[in-house]
Amino acid sequence: MLNPRRTPLILTVATLPLLLVYSGRAGEKPMMKAVVAHEYGAPEMLKIEEVPRPVPNDDEALVRVIASGVNPADPLTLSGKYAREFGTHLPLVPGYEIAGIVEKTGASVAKLKVKEAVYGYPNFGGGWAEYVVVKEGEVAAKPKTLNFAEAAAVPMGALTAWQALVDVAKLQPGQTILIHGGTGGVGSFAVQIAKARGAHVIATASTANQDLLKQLGADIALDYTTTKFEDVARDVDAVLDPVGKETLARSYGVVKKGGIVMSLVARPDPIEIEKRGIRGAGISVHPDAEDLAEIAQLIDGGKIKPIVTQVLPLSEAIAAQRQAATHHTRGKVVLRIADEPKS
Numbered sequence: 001m002l003n004p005r006r007t008p009l010i011l012t013v014a015t016l017p018l019l020l021v022y023s024g025r026a027g028e029k030p031m032m033k034a035v036v037a038h039e040y041g042a043p044e045m046l047k048i049e050e051v052p053r054p055v056p057n058d059d060e061a062l063v064r065v066i067a068s069g070v071n072p073a074d075p076l077t078l079s080g081k082y083a084r085e086f087g088t089h090l091p092l093v094p095g096y097e098i099a100g101i102v103e104k105t106g107a108s109v110a111k112l113k114v115k116e117a118v119y120g121y122p123n124f125g126g127g128w129a130e131y132v133v134v135k136e137g138e139v140a141a142k143p144k145t146l147n148f149a150e151a152a153a154v155p156m157g158a159l160t161a162w163q164a165l166v167d168v169a170k171l172q173p174g175q176t177i178l179i180h181g182g183t184g185g186v187g188s189f190a191v192q193i194a195k196a197r198g199a200h201v202i203a204t205a206s207t208a209n210q211d212l213l214k215q216l217g218a219d220i221a222l223d224y225t226t227t228k229f230e231d232v233a234r235d236v237d238a239v240l241d242p243v244g245k246e247t248l249a250r251s252y253g254v255v256k257k258g259g260i261v262m263s264l265v266a267r268p269d270p271i272e273i274e275k276r277g278i279r280g281a282g283i284s285v286h287p288d289a290e291d292l293a294e295i296a297q298l299i300d301g302g303k304i305k306p307i308v309t310q311v312l313p314l315s316e317a318i319a320a321q322r323q324a325a326t327h328h329t330r331g332k333v334v335l336r337i338a339d340e341p342k343s
């Protein structure tokens with residue numbers, strides 16, 4: 001998901017020593033620290049390097065990153081398996097969630113202001129760095145009640161949950177939704193958003209996370225290691241599936257006619273959908289400043305909150321990627337890029 005238009009900035013890293021020898025003008029070009037991969041592969045491909053700061057185009061803003069979230073999409077992008085779908089190019093800087101401060105705006109940027117605190121989802125990553133360029137549609141004002149590390153834990157998970165539950169399922173008060181993986185990056189927001197919309201929530205997680213499911217507001221918390229969800233959930237209006245495979249295959253049967261199965265990791269089976277008279281949707285999250293602004297309102301109104309499990313320094317980027325690849329993260333791991341600014 002690295003923007004090909006932006007990669008040349010990083011590509012110059014390889015030629016930088018040469019340039020410095022030739023010009024002798026080291027330090028003239030603003031540099032920054034970033035987590036960079038020059039090859040696809042395992043988390044060990046990641047290195048912390050000094051690279052040139054990205055320069056925003058007219059329709060972009062440069063954001064000084066204070067904290068950046070960690071997602072299962074990061075190791076997936078690094079693996080290179082989805083380079084074509086994600087539009088990924090090497091070298092790549094991971095990081096799809098950021099919270100930071102606008103440092104500079106391009107000539108045609110209308111809404112974002114220098115020094116404004118923002119949070120959001122850079123579509124092509126790049127957030128695991130001291131600076132990232134964003135479009136106006138990718139960020140919104142940071143929720144006022146969160147610090148930057150907490151705000152960086154929001155964008156990807158909350159946007160995915162919001163776009164599935166609100167935009168696609170159009171979840172209504174009194175409806176019932178089954179949310180698998182209700183304590184993960186997406187699920188922890190899905191449970192809270194569903195409750196905020198007045199839905200009845202059945203949610204699953206492993207034994208260690210049953211208390212958290214309850215804290216998030218689940219009406220029924222199910223331990224998927226001991227209970228078959230289909231023994232409890234029947235005739236639900238919607239299912240949110242971040243797990244896939246057998247979990248998705250068993251989900252069609254618990255949905256009432258006209259209801260919907262939404263998967264984050266697969267395309268629901270058209271045969272099952274047709275046979276049961278239900279609907280299916282493969283969810284594909286996209287950056288959306290208006291959605292982010294609505295989510296910020298819910299956060300500042302005390303309706304939803306991020307669950308931050310761990311805040312790690314940038315030097316722990318490899319450990320963060322390994323954790324993201326487990327698919328058993330409780331809430332969100334966040335990378336701290338800079339100190340929280342004093343307000």
Ligand SMILES: NC(=O)c1ccc[n+]([C@@H]2O[C@H](COP(=O)([O-])OP(=O)(O)OC[C@H]3O[C@@H](n4cnc5c(N)ncnc54)[C@H](OP(=O)(O)O)[C@@H]3O)[C@@H](O)[C@H]2O)c1
Binds near residue numbers: 187209242283286327
């Ligand atoms: N399509 C899109 O636009 C989109 C957007 C965001 C994410 N995703 C994908 O969606 C998936 C979830 O993302 P995430 O950020 O929520 O991941 P995550 O933070 O790793 O959370 C995964 C969740 O799944 C639970 N889980 C694992 N195995 C399970 C099982 N067999 N049954 C029920 N729950 C199970 C975990 O609970 P325990 O820890 O208790 O086991 C945890 O709550 C990832 O594959 C990610 O790449 C897709």
